[in-house]
Amino acid sequence: MLLLKCPRPFIPARRFLPHYQLTIATLHLQCFTRSCLLLVASMGVPSALRAEEPLEAFLTKHCISCHSAEQETSELRIDRLSRDFRSDLDTHNWAEVIERINSGEMPPEGEPRPTQEEIAAIVTQLDALLKEGRAARMAARPAVAHYxxxxxxxxxxxxxxxxxxxxxxxxxxxxxxxxxxxxxxxxxxxxxxxxxxxxxxxxxxxxxxxxxxxxxxVEARKVRKTAAELYYGGGKRQQEVLDHFGIERSLRKLIFPGTVQGALSGNWLGKTGPEHSGLYKLRFKASGSRPPGGQSAHLSIGTRTGPETVDGLIEFDITAPEDSPQVYEAELLLEMPATLHFCVVATDLVDGRSGGAFRNVLGSGRGYIFTHSSETLLLNPNAPQMFDDKGNGIFSTVLLDWVEWEGPLLTAAExxxxxxxxxxxxxxxxxxxxxxxxxxxxxxxxxxxxxxxxxxxxxxxxxxxxxxxxxxxxxxxxxxxxxxxxxxxxxxxxxxxREHLTDWELASRLSYFLWSSMPDDRLFATAKGGNLNGEGLEKEVDRMLVDSRINAFIDDFSRQWLQLHRVGMFPPDKKLYPRYDEWLETSMRTEPVEFFREMLVKNLPIDGFLDSDWTIANARLCDFYGLPEPTTGGFQRVSLKPAAHRGGLLTMGAVLGLTSDGTRHRPVHRGVWVSETIFNKTPPAPPANVEPIEPIPPEGDKITIRQRLAAHAQNTSCAACHRNIDPLGFAFEQYNAIGEWRTRERVEGGKGEDPLVDASGVLPAGREFGDVSHFKQLLVKDRDKFSRAFIEHLSTYALRRVLTVDDSDDIQSIFEEAKKNQYGVRDIVRAVALSDLVRKR
Structure with a gap:
């Protein structure tokens, strides 16, 4: 039986938490009512409210001895669980009891197990009691909900x-x-x-x-500034030099790591003021140079924060070669007056020298004239070397031809x-x-x-x-x-x-689910005509799924589901992880969103989230992962080979980084993330006053974090939780705190060689895995569990509330529809949008 001698605190899976979407007045009344019910429960439930005798007999025989005041191995007091299933006081606990019974997790070894007939009878009875209570609660739900x-x-x-x-x-x-x-x-x-x-x-x-x-x-204006106008004071003197040497190339500006150059001054567009704030379009023509095998030049555009830095608003990998410059463009929402700057970000400076080593010589228009890396006669002979004899950059540099701004823009639709x-x-x-x-x-x-x-x-x-x-x-x-x-x-x-939403309410629920915004005129018209049901509902959902506004759902849901707000929460130590920079962090945060976009738009099977032979990456991520660089700038689909050790969400840099801190990886945090995100089960919080992992003494041998965790998990109050969580994190031991692949774990302190990592483990059900690839294969075999959890995440997002046990039948219906359609991601989203769950109040 499920709860015989469970040593860990009994905390329900997240999806079974109770639902409290109430107005303030209703909330106060409900809280008072619940307090009274809790008091009644603590005093013992009247016989009229108690379940039928078979349930009590089973609990007395198999559960009460370990889950009552006499036994301290669990926080769950079955003797105090409410038997009034209409009250919703403990329905989430009872639902978890059913799930644990069906999973066969308990009892522990050495304890007598209930017969299959006993288990079937108790599960059937509990399920019937929950359904009866659910019907009563649905009839008494609060009349108004505000979100x-x-x-x-x-x-x-x-x-x-x-x-x-x-x-x-x-x-x-x-x-x-x-x-x-x-x-x-x-x-x-x-x-x-x-x-x-x-x-x-x-x-x-x-x-x-x-x-x-x-x-x-204010009418929109377009202003273009050439490199000669921006950085050479018009370039008259420099043009005379070009004419003298017979050079017909245009003047360009070198923007090298550590320089901050002007990109926009408010007076470029005339009189400035708050009324000029709005949307502006930026275009610039540029190319890049870099060392052979080095990073592509990266250009950040934003407000200046220091002599060598800007707070980037937009970012570009400048992958176009010097002889084939490319026009890059983006749109920005600006508050005028605004002053923006260009700044090149790179981690491959020669001999560790910063941009300050070059700034004094190259920072003024008089110091050099630049048109092309082959025109070495034009460069100041006293300046540090910028290119080798083959025209390759000594370090990553942007070559700017011109920059153009247009705005404020106001479209006809606006x-x-x-x-x-x-x-x-x-x-x-x-x-x-x-x-x-x-x-x-x-x-x-x-x-x-x-x-x-x-x-x-x-x-x-x-x-x-x-x-x-x-x-x-x-x-x-x-x-x-x-x-x-x-x-x-x-x-x-x-x-x-009433049980269901009106057509107007359903229109808003759908639009804020799929578009993160209000309904459009067509959706309003459908609701007004009373046609938001049956075929009319299907047509609207299908239209919404291919509308450009679905990008808001892609961005918002993926970011929230995967908890990407945590990326960069603990900035990695630059001495330990010199390859990590702000552009890599931004690229990491974007990769899973773009991956989700590809999965949804192409309706790919949900398995791809767990493992895939491709990803969506830009030049910076390809350099970090050791992949072939994309042929153009921006994010695009990149094929993966086994040697890349990537594929799916779990081995992306963002996921591996958000579950680490600034100095080391954290297997337990990674395991918790997998449990929450992949299986929608939130493990219980650690007990109070648990001793931290012991550090390695100076005279001790170097050991891995996994080995140190093993000693920590011997604590009886920790062992049960770690047994379920740790294997989910150990699978990623071959990735460090920023997601780099490794075979040895870098250990600070202690004696001897850094130890080899061990990415093997045993899942709670007893299945063994040898490494992360094998682990992902096991997850794919558990596709049904992941699919159901994914549906629960989608439904939580759509309904704007925590799911309750009352939603389980509707979740099962969506799951069956998804399974029928081979788990295509867009099909799953469509099934949720068309479900009875979304139409219910």
């Missing part, structure tokens, strides 16, 4: 509503979202404090000011979202009310009754009587709409008891 928009969702929504680009993550804007296991959209975590309210008002004012500026709209929103100056009250009603219906994502806008229209009237212009008074009414709970929150439900 606050995350910052990213707010950003996307104001853009789709008004065509305004607004960055809520900037300092001083909206508060950072609270995370729950990486997810930033869990309703119970996104509270609303007074500081939130102030910032929402400020954000709405900023958005409306940009949508309806009080000054004349303009169209604002057309007709503001009533004319002579509009009657009825016309104003019609305009505001149309705006509120789009902003609140549902039909709006006229009486709901009474206060808003009254504020408009008062402002007009006080002498304000119609447009200014109306903007106050719009401000009130944008600071209403109906905009800031996704509101699901009304004061009536």
């Amino acid at each position: 606050r928009l995350s910052r990213k969702e707010y950003q996307n929504t104001v853009y789709d509503l008004l065509g305004v680009r607004y960055d809520p993550a900037k300092p001083g804007e909206l508060n950072e979202d609270t995370l729950w296991h990486g997810f930033e959209r869990i309703g119970s975590e996104l509270s609303l404090s007074p500081s939130h309210v102030d910032r929402y008002y400020s954000a709405a004012e900023t958005v409306l000011a940009r949508a309806f500026p009080t000054t004349a709209t 303009k169209s979202r604002r057309n007709g929103l503001v009533p004319p100056d002579n509009a009657t009250p009825e016309v104003v009310a019609e305009h505001l009603q149309r705006f509120a219906e789009r902003a609140w994502r549902r039909p709006v009754k006229t009486e709901e806008l009474t206060d808003y229209l009254e504020s408009f009237r008062v402002e007009c009587e006080a002498g304000e212009k119609t447009a200014d008074a109306y903007r106050l009414a719009m401000l009130n709409v944008l600071t209403s709970r109906n905009f800031i929150y996704i509101v699901e439900g009304e004061p009536d008891v």
Whole structure:
């Protein structure tokens, strides 16, 4: 039986945690009710509420002796578990009991095992009791649920509503979202404090000011600066030198590691001011030089932070060769006036010299003239050598031809979202009310009754009587709409008891699931016509999955599911890991997102997340992994051979790095990540006052972290958890803290040679593996478990709440649909979107 002598604390798997999505008033009432029920449970459950006698007999025979006040080997007190299955007090614990019984994990060796007939009977009875309680709870669910928009969702929504680009993550804007296991959209975590309210008002004012500026709209301008204009003062003197030598090449600028060169000054685009803030397009023509076998030049563009550094806003690997320069481009949201700089990032400087060694000689236009690495006569003979005799760079350098900026950009689609929103100056009250009603219906994502806008229209009237212009008074009414709970929150439900969402509510749930934004006009129209069901629902979901806005889902879900916010949380020690730099970190963080994009767009089988013979990488990652460099810049699909020791998510640098600290890898953290992300099971927290892993004394022999963990896990309060977690982390012992492949573990302190690593292990079910490749093969064989966990992660993201035992039947239905479709990733997402689970309140 499951819980006979389990020495570890009994904490349920994450997917069975209870659900508390309630309004404040309901929450207070429910908390009071639960407190009363807990008190009743602690006093003993009345016989009228107790389960039938067979359950009690089984528990008494097999469980109570180890899980009661007399036995301290487990935190679970079965004698105190509520037998009132309608209360939802302990349903998650009972669900975990069923799962553990079916898995055959318990009892421990040496204890008598219940017969198969006994197990079948108890599982059947518990399942029936849970279903009865579930039906009762579903009938009594709270009438209204509120889910606050995350910052990213707010950003996307104001853009789709008004065509305004607004960055809520900037300092001083909206508060950072609270995370729950990486997810930033869990309703119970996104509270609303007074500081939130102030910032929402400020954000709405900023958005409306940009949508309806009080000054004349600034026309977009395009400015191009050549290298001669930027860095040679126009290049007149330098051109005379070129003419003297008969050189017809254009002047170029060398941007070498450690130099910071201007990329944009606000005055390039005329008069500057807040009204010029917006979207700008950057283009520049450049090529790169580098040592044979060295890194490609990397160009960072951002605000200057020091003599040799910038805070990068955008990054480029400059892979184009000197004789075939390439035009690179990107879009940036800028607050004017803005001053940006170019900075080359490289880790292959000659003899460890920094850019300061070259800056004094090459930092001024008088110091040198550069057009091509072959024109050595033009270089200052007193300058350090930049190229070898074959034109190869001594270190990675960018060769810049010109830079061009265009903006602020306002597309026709963005303009169209604002057309007709503001009533004319002579509009009657009825016309104003019609305009505001149309705006509120789009902003609140549902039909709006006229009486709901009474206060808003009254504020408009008062402002007009006080002498304000119609447009200014109306903007106050719009401000009130944008600071209403109906905009800031996704509101699901009304004061009536019903099982499913309305078409309007379902439209919002789908759009924030698949687009991280509000519904578009077509989805609104489908909801308005009452056609968001059956074939109509399938058509809309299929359309949404191929719309460009699905990229928001790809970026947001993959980042949250994989907990990529932890990448770089503990910056690696540069002395221990000299190959690690900010661009490598950014590239690592991008790889799993781009990998997920490829899996979804091409509807590849879910197995690829566990193991694959390809990845999506850029030049920086290819250099780090030892792979052939992509033929063009940016991320692209790269084939993998076994010797690369990569494939799937688990051996990506981001995953291996986020589960480490700045000095060493952490097998336990890696095991916990696999347990949570791959199997959706959160291990219990370690017991209090557990002794840390003992350091190696100076006179001791060098041993691996794994060997030191083995001694630590002898502690009886630690052994059970480590037995389940550690093998999931030991599989990756051949990767160091930043994900580099190794055969020996670098050990600080102690005597002797650094020890060989051991990546073998035994899974809890007894299956052995020899290395990470074998480990991944075992995971692929457990595809059903991973697929179900992946569906649970998707459903948590879609529903914006923690799953409960009440959702298990719906999860099983989605799983069966996914299995029918061979576990294609897009098919799984589609199955979740079309499921009854997503349509339920």
